[in-house]
Amino acid sequence: MDVRMDTAHLQTEHGPRTQLNRxxxxxxxxxxxxxxxxxxxxxxxxxxxxxxxxxxxxPQSREFRGVWVATVENIDWPSNMSLSTEQQKSELVAILDRMVELNLNALVFQIRPTGDAFYDSQLEPWSYYLTGRQGAPPSPYYDPLQFAATECHKRGIQLHAWLNPYRARHKSANYTLPATNMARRFPQYAYVYDGYIWMDPGAADVQNHTYAVIIDVVRRYDVDAIHFDDYFYPYPAGGVDFPDNATFRAYQSTGGTMSKSDWRRDNVNKLIKRLYEGIHAEKPHVKFGISPFGIWKPGHPEGIEGFSQYDSLYADPKFWLEQGLVDYLAPQLYWMIDPPQQSYPALLDWWLDQNPLRRHVYTGNYLSRIFTSGWPVSELVNQVKISRERAGQMSLGNIMFSMKPFRDNISGVVDIFQSDVYGRPAIPPVMTWLxxxxxxxxxxxxxxxxxxxxxxxxxxxxxxxxxxxxxxxxxxxxxxxxxxxxxxxxxxxxxxxxxxxxxxxxxxxxxxxxxx
Incomplete structure (x- = not known):
């Protein structure tokens, strides 16, 4: 997960049953x-x-305890692109063993950061961040997603496969895209924006390809969930509008009457709805979760200031909750408890109030602020406690961004979480509608x-x-x-x-x- 932040805007990469009474x-x-x-x-x-x-x-034996493991820019795993297969496996096993030590129960594993694959795909190239060359398989060969799923399930850990739907190349990387990258498949819908290559969410070819990639993962791998983070349309940069005028004009030419903003939101909503239905049709037990930016719109709730994902990312997670298009929502509440402009408890309470169908809410917490911004570990401890206090309102767990502080025990966070937060194991809560x-x-x-x-x-x-x-x-x-x-x-x-x-x-x- 890459990181951009100011006081109001922070983004990150992140059988038959017996029925007897006796x-x-x-x-x-x-x-x-x-x-x-x-x-x-x-x-x-x-x-x-x-x-x-x-x-x-x-009651704390039922709680979702997740951690994001970001592969983009080698943030969490693998630590660099030159590792051998055995070194990659060893690092991943060490992460999972640390999760067991911390009583975490869900790995949110980034398997498609930039139109690429940390698994053996016929639809997209092997990831640049895995081997240093997009399209090059690991050598000796192995399948990281299959390996991760097997090792997670050995330990009773859920595996949530985290994919980014529209990003085709990160701004920090400059490599030649192989023919199987979606930007090469659909060059007319691939735009250079803020140094990234970004696919057009309004193009049917892009929507269909993204859907096919995700359903392929669901069909072929034993994953417990599909996960998106906050990236839909790109974060605005330099006052430049996203260059999708041709696609929008094509929509208008068919009689479409929505404004450009509403049309963009509708493009995202259609993909979310299609995926929710398609994932459950393929495998009813595979969950679909999204971790959006923590503010829906400024002023919601009253007094909250900052970036509007509704108006700038064209993401409407309030609508997804209301319509039951996700099994869980993990709003990225990447701010401290006290500042009123982006108050952790105020924002959490607002999200919980937007949940008429009582889907699960697992708050996203910015664990890495303990080394990027000098947060005390006690801030994160108290945030988890605030989330737990609202369990009756479907606040049923947390996801930490990212694994690095746990991996390296930065500021003694492992010892503190073991004693003050996750002293005993827990099982993720049941999704009764499934x-x-x-x-x-x-x-x-x-x-x-x-x-x-x-x-x-x-x-x-x-x-x-x-x-x-x-x-x-x-x-x-x-x-x-x-x-x-x-x-x-x-x-x-x-x-x-x-x-x-x-x-x-x-x-x-x-x-x-x-x-x-």
Whole structure:
């Protein structure tokens, strides 16, 4: 994510289910158990209306905790374009392991920064930021997106594939575009603007190509979501208007009567609507999220000053929320809590009020300000707390830009977040409008010496396993989340609850294990 900012305008690159109402208990010992260890397995099946005896779970066990990993300009990964395949893999694994250490649960991974691909595509060239030459595959060959998806899911982390829809080349790079770059495919709609090459969002060829690229990713890769950030029409530069007069005149020649601004917004809205419907038609479980600039228009709410994305980027995320064209919105609230002109809580409250369909809101936070602007880490800690206070209004998590401070533990941010923010793991919240059907509970659950084991999932439904520990009478805290291929956990003496989690975040009924 590139960075531009002033006090009012900041932009960044960023199977069948069992339905029974019964409970049973099995007591016994497994081979190798200590004489003092007792296995108690209680499987709880619940039907509608039978919820009074469900275990009480810590509410913070449900929270979206994401981080942007920007590939443009090698901001977060890979650290430079000359790394070998093994070095690239090693860096990405280190990022994921740090995410596990921090109890983060969603990687927002930039796979198409400039009309290019961090994956094996027949539609677009390999990224310049991956190999130093756009169109050149990694050598030895591997597929970074496939590798990232596999490694994320091993760890119970969601992978949100982040694509930029219209940018064909970044201003900081000067390389020859291969024939498969969209600016070469559709040169009549490729404009040099502020040093970038930008595609015309009003051109049907550009819209169709962007749609095809994204649906291709959804179809071929095991991603959990498709993600856009704040780039639609480009940020205005030097008082020069975006040069799309020919496309607009073509629209008018067909009888179109919208103003140019409304026409531009309509171009973006059409793509958003088409993608929302197309993604879910291809794979209903793949979510669609957008992280827009944090201000819709100045004066919304009252007293807010700054840049208007509605009038200058021709993005209308208020409309997308109202129409249900996103599964989550992550407004980039990249300002401090106190300044009234761009107040973090005031803006968050305004966005939450624009959400009649109760889509999820995951605030975008500018973590990197701790080294670019000298913010104290406590500012970010307090911002997360403010977001949590509004959970009842669908403020259900945060996404940090970017991974670099976590990766390098700048200003001790890792230690502080571990102790004050994300001390325990969490599972992303369920999107009830997409799916609420729970997976079957774990099977073959056994207790061993300081260990719980269970059978591997054979259905393909389970994405992760959640292990809770009883903190006090009928109160449970989430202590571990494992990827789908894990079948054991080391534990201390205590009472534990094991649940299966599907790719939508739905949890099974409980298997309770007591080891003493």
């Amino acid at each position: 409970r049973y208990m099995v007591l016994g010992a497994t081979m190798g158990l200590l004489a003092s260890t007792v296995l108690i397995v209680t499987v709880v099946f619940v039907t509608e209306g039978a919820h009074n005896d469900l275990p009480k779970v810590d 799916d609420t059907q729970a997976p079957d509970p774990p099977t073959g659950v056994k207790a061993g010496t300081k260990e719980i084991t269970w059978n591997r999932d054979q259905s393909g439904v389970v994405r992760a396993w959640a292990v809770y520990r009883q903190d006090q009478e009928n109160t449970w805290g989430l202590v571990q989340v494992f990827g789908y291929n894990t079948t054991s956990v080391s534990v201390e003496a205590g009472t534990y609850m094991l649940r299966a989690v599907d790719r939508m975040g739905n949890e099974s009924t409980d298997v309770i294990v007591k080891v003493s």
